[in-house]
Amino acid sequence: MTINKPQAQALAALLHELRPEWVIQSLLTLLYEHRDEHPFPELCTAAITVAKNPAKGPGIIFLDGPHWHPTTPQTAPRQQFLTAAEKNRLQGAQLMGYYEAKNGADPHDTSNVFHQPLISPSDLNPNATLEAFQRGKLIWEFEKRQQLHPAAIEASDPDTLEEGAS
Numbered sequence: 020m021t022i023n024k025p026q027a028q029a030l031a032a033l034l035h036e037l038r039p040e041w042v043i044q045s046l047l048t049l050l051y052e053h054r055d056e057h058p059f060p061e062l063c064t065a066a067i068t069v070a071k072n073p074a075k076g077p078g079i080i081f082l083d084g085p086h087w088h089p090t091t092p093q094t095a096p097r098q099q100f101l102t103a104a105e106k107n108r109l110q111g112a113q114l115m116g117y118y119e120a121k122n123g124a125d126p127h128d129t130s131n132v133f134h135q136p137l138i139s140p141s142d143l144n145p146n147a148t149l150e151a152f153q154r155g156k157l158i159w160e161f162e163k164r165q166q167l168h169p170a171a172i173e174a175s176d177p178d179t180l181e182e183g184a185s
Contacts, residue, residue, distance in 0.1 A: 022054045022062065030063055034077070037070040041077050053081045061087070105144075109151040116155025 022030075031046035050062075057065070068086040069075045080086070101109070 022050060022059050026059050027051065027054070030059075030066060033063075034066055034070050037067065038073075038077075041070070046077055049077055049080070056081065057087075109147060112148045112151040113155035113158070116152035117159045118155075120156040120159040 027047055027050040031043045031050060034046055035041055035043045062080075065086045066077075066080050069077070069080050
Protein backbone atom coordinates (compact mmCIF):
# COMPACT_ATOMS: atom_id res chain seq x y z
CA MET A 20 0.00 0.00 0.00
CA THR A 21 3.03 2.29 0.13
CA ILE A 22 3.20 4.89 -2.59
CA ASN A 23 6.60 4.88 -4.27
CA LYS A 24 8.57 7.93 -5.39
CA PRO A 25 7.72 7.77 -9.14
CA GLN A 26 4.02 7.45 -8.31
CA ALA A 27 4.19 10.42 -5.93
CA GLN A 28 6.07 12.51 -8.52
CA ALA A 29 3.57 11.65 -11.26
CA LEU A 30 0.58 12.48 -9.05
CA ALA A 31 2.17 15.73 -7.82
CA ALA A 32 2.89 16.79 -11.42
CA LEU A 33 -0.67 15.98 -12.46
CA LEU A 34 -2.16 17.90 -9.53
CA HIS A 35 0.12 20.85 -10.32
CA GLU A 36 -1.18 20.81 -13.91
CA LEU A 37 -4.75 20.87 -12.64
CA ARG A 38 -4.03 23.52 -10.01
CA PRO A 39 -0.88 25.52 -10.91
CA GLU A 40 -0.96 27.30 -7.55
CA TRP A 41 -0.24 23.98 -5.82
CA VAL A 42 3.55 23.70 -5.51
CA ILE A 43 4.99 20.34 -6.58
CA GLN A 44 7.48 20.12 -3.69
CA SER A 45 4.72 20.77 -1.13
CA LEU A 46 2.57 18.10 -2.77
CA LEU A 47 5.47 15.62 -2.62
CA THR A 48 5.93 16.35 1.09
CA LEU A 49 2.21 15.85 1.70
CA LEU A 50 2.17 12.60 -0.24
CA TYR A 51 5.28 11.33 1.59
CA GLU A 52 3.71 12.02 5.00
CA HIS A 53 0.62 9.98 4.07
CA ARG A 54 2.28 7.39 1.83
CA ASP A 55 0.99 4.34 3.76
CA GLU A 56 -2.63 5.37 4.22
CA HIS A 57 -4.32 4.62 0.88
CA PRO A 58 -3.73 2.56 -2.25
CA PHE A 59 -2.42 4.63 -5.15
CA PRO A 60 -5.51 4.36 -7.44
CA GLU A 61 -7.86 5.50 -4.65
CA LEU A 62 -5.49 8.32 -3.72
CA CYS A 63 -5.37 9.51 -7.35
CA THR A 64 -9.15 9.59 -7.59
CA ALA A 65 -9.54 11.47 -4.31
CA ALA A 66 -6.73 13.94 -5.10
CA ILE A 67 -8.09 14.74 -8.55
CA THR A 68 -11.59 15.19 -7.12
CA VAL A 69 -10.23 17.70 -4.60
CA ALA A 70 -8.13 19.44 -7.27
CA LYS A 71 -11.20 19.95 -9.48
CA ASN A 72 -12.88 21.93 -6.69
CA PRO A 73 -11.37 25.45 -6.73
CA ALA A 74 -12.52 26.09 -3.14
CA LYS A 75 -10.40 23.24 -1.73
CA GLY A 76 -6.70 23.10 -0.93
CA PRO A 77 -4.34 20.11 -1.10
CA GLY A 78 -4.48 19.54 2.67
CA ILE A 79 -8.08 18.34 2.27
CA ILE A 80 -6.99 15.30 0.26
CA PHE A 81 -6.16 13.13 3.29
CA LEU A 82 -9.12 14.24 5.41
CA ASP A 83 -12.21 12.06 5.39
CA GLY A 84 -14.85 13.36 3.01
CA PRO A 85 -16.92 12.69 -0.09
CA HIS A 86 -13.83 12.74 -2.31
CA TRP A 87 -12.89 9.33 -0.87
CA HIS A 88 -16.28 7.91 -1.75
CA PRO A 89 -16.97 9.02 -5.30
CA THR A 90 -20.25 8.09 -6.86
CA THR A 91 -20.22 5.34 -9.42
CA PRO A 92 -19.33 6.86 -12.78
CA GLN A 93 -22.19 6.98 -15.21
CA THR A 94 -21.63 4.71 -18.15
CA ALA A 95 -22.44 5.97 -21.59
CA PRO A 96 -25.91 4.96 -22.67
CA ARG A 97 -25.92 1.90 -24.83
CA GLN A 98 -26.84 2.43 -28.42
CA GLN A 99 -30.42 1.46 -28.93
CA PHE A 100 -31.51 -0.25 -32.09
CA LEU A 101 -34.93 0.80 -33.26
CA THR A 102 -37.60 -1.73 -34.03
CA ALA A 103 -39.65 -1.35 -37.19
CA ALA A 104 -42.57 0.00 -35.14
CA GLU A 105 -40.36 2.65 -33.51
CA LYS A 106 -38.95 3.69 -36.89
CA ASN A 107 -42.48 4.01 -38.28
CA ARG A 108 -43.54 6.07 -35.25
CA LEU A 109 -40.59 8.47 -35.66
CA GLN A 110 -41.16 8.77 -39.40
CA GLY A 111 -44.83 9.48 -38.70
CA ALA A 112 -43.91 12.19 -36.20
CA GLN A 113 -41.53 13.74 -38.73
CA LEU A 114 -44.22 13.73 -41.42
CA MET A 115 -46.67 15.17 -38.93
CA GLY A 116 -44.29 18.06 -38.24
CA TYR A 117 -43.71 18.56 -41.96
CA TYR A 118 -47.37 18.73 -42.92
CA GLU A 119 -48.46 20.74 -39.91
CA ALA A 120 -45.77 23.34 -40.69
CA LYS A 121 -46.70 23.26 -44.39
CA ASN A 122 -50.42 23.70 -43.72
CA GLY A 123 -49.91 26.18 -40.89
CA ALA A 124 -51.80 23.97 -38.44
CA ASP A 125 -51.25 24.08 -34.71
CA PRO A 126 -50.26 20.60 -33.46
CA HIS A 127 -51.84 21.32 -30.09
CA ASP A 128 -55.26 22.35 -31.49
CA THR A 129 -57.58 19.52 -30.46
CA SER A 130 -60.60 21.09 -32.20
CA ASN A 131 -59.11 20.15 -35.57
CA VAL A 132 -60.93 17.11 -37.03
CA PHE A 133 -57.62 15.56 -38.14
CA HIS A 134 -55.82 16.13 -34.84
CA GLN A 135 -53.67 13.25 -33.64
CA PRO A 136 -51.79 13.34 -30.35
CA LEU A 137 -48.08 13.55 -31.07
CA ILE A 138 -47.05 11.49 -28.05
CA SER A 139 -49.10 8.48 -27.13
CA PRO A 140 -49.09 6.75 -23.73
CA SER A 141 -47.26 3.81 -25.30
CA ASP A 142 -44.42 6.04 -26.58
CA LEU A 143 -41.18 4.71 -25.11
CA ASN A 144 -39.10 7.76 -26.02
CA PRO A 145 -41.13 11.00 -26.11
CA ASN A 146 -37.99 13.12 -26.60
CA ALA A 147 -37.13 11.28 -29.81
CA THR A 148 -40.70 11.79 -31.03
CA LEU A 149 -40.51 15.53 -30.36
CA GLU A 150 -37.13 15.73 -32.12
CA ALA A 151 -38.55 13.93 -35.16
CA PHE A 152 -41.53 16.31 -35.20
CA GLN A 153 -39.20 19.35 -35.05
CA ARG A 154 -37.02 17.83 -37.78
CA GLY A 155 -40.12 17.57 -40.01
CA LYS A 156 -40.90 21.24 -39.42
CA LEU A 157 -37.30 22.18 -40.28
CA ILE A 158 -37.45 20.16 -43.50
CA TRP A 159 -40.54 22.11 -44.58
CA GLU A 160 -38.90 25.43 -43.73
CA PHE A 161 -35.85 24.45 -45.80
CA GLU A 162 -38.03 23.46 -48.77
CA LYS A 163 -39.98 26.72 -48.49
CA ARG A 164 -36.74 28.74 -48.61
CA GLN A 165 -35.64 26.76 -51.67
CA GLN A 166 -38.96 27.52 -53.38
CA LEU A 167 -38.67 31.24 -52.65
CA HIS A 168 -35.08 31.46 -53.97
CA PRO A 169 -34.72 28.69 -56.59
CA ALA A 170 -31.60 30.19 -58.20
CA ALA A 171 -29.75 30.51 -54.93
CA ILE A 172 -27.73 27.40 -55.63
CA GLU A 173 -27.00 26.06 -59.09
CA ALA A 174 -24.80 23.14 -59.94
CA SER A 175 -22.86 23.07 -63.17
CA ASP A 176 -21.27 19.82 -62.09
CA PRO A 177 -23.45 17.49 -59.98
CA ASP A 178 -20.56 17.02 -57.52
CA THR A 179 -19.92 20.75 -57.07
CA LEU A 180 -22.22 23.40 -55.66
CA GLU A 181 -21.77 27.01 -56.73
CA GLU A 182 -23.67 30.13 -55.79
CA GLY A 183 -25.85 31.31 -58.62
CA ALA A 184 -26.59 34.88 -59.57
CA SER A 185 -29.34 36.33 -57.41
